Amino acid sequence: MSNDQTIALYHPVLYSIAIKMVGSLEDAQDIVQDTFLKWLTIDQEKIKNTKSYLIKTVTNKCINHLNALKNKKNDFLDTLNPGSLFEKYKESDFAKFDLENEISEALVTLHKKLEPLEKAIFILREVFNFDYEDLQDIFDKKKENCRQLLCRAKDKLSQESKKVKIEFNDHTHFLEGFIGACTSGKLSDFVSSLVNEIPFRFNKTK
Structure with missing residues (x-):
């Protein structure tokens, strides 16, 4: 299966996972795109299950994204000066x-x-x-x-x-x-x- 075929096959499921986790269409699309970009840079022959790898990657990226947003808000609140x-x-x-x-x-x-x-x-x-x-x-x-x-x-x-x-x-x-x-x-x-x-x-x- 070519890279283009893999992306076309798994994009819908990865996007569905991302939108449910982060709740933002724009952020979900960016996360899915980053997931595929990372996948394209690695040695794909070492991946036993492409679907599982992509799902795990997009899930981790969503979690990191949410944590980063939370930390950003906390940092902003800590620096507020009335x-x-x-x-x-x-x-x-x-x-x-x-x-x-x-x-x-x-x-x-x-x-x-x-x-x-x-x-x-x-x-x-x-x-x-x-x-x-x-x-x-x-x-x-x-x-x-x-x-x-x-x-x-x-x-x-x-x-x-x-x-x-x-x-x-x-x-x-x-x-x-x-x-x-x-x-x-x-x-x-x-x-x-x-x-x-x-x-x-x-x-x-x-």
Whole structure:
């Protein structure tokens, strides 16, 4: 069997494995391509089972890819520096109004109307003024995709709805994290909580 025939035969199954593991069409295609490039550079006569070799290779590449993304996000979160983003919050006297009720109601509305990824992008962009480049690094989403998600979130929030009712268990913890981020600059922990709310495979989709 020629190299071209082997690639044509096994490409569908390798691509299927890659897309299921990484959840991104673009990344899956790159991983499969790298797998075949590696296969073309080795002594193929030493491979007893070509299909098993290719499947093992693409699986390992997917795992390495996911680990690299996770490490990249952790490194980014560790280096976050709120800087001047929090000055306007520090200058505000939160004691002048019922902070818990006002912010709690707003966060519950976000939780009820938005998907986790939409909520995370909306809060970081609209409240903390994150650049789209930062959002791209945190969520591994293209900048244009982040803009679309923000627009979708705004559309959902603009729709009329009945007053929401607080029902989710982690609301108090989330509220404390939000206020802590606004007042003390502990942004890394809060961003981590937003990222952890997002289903991993959904988070990987471009």
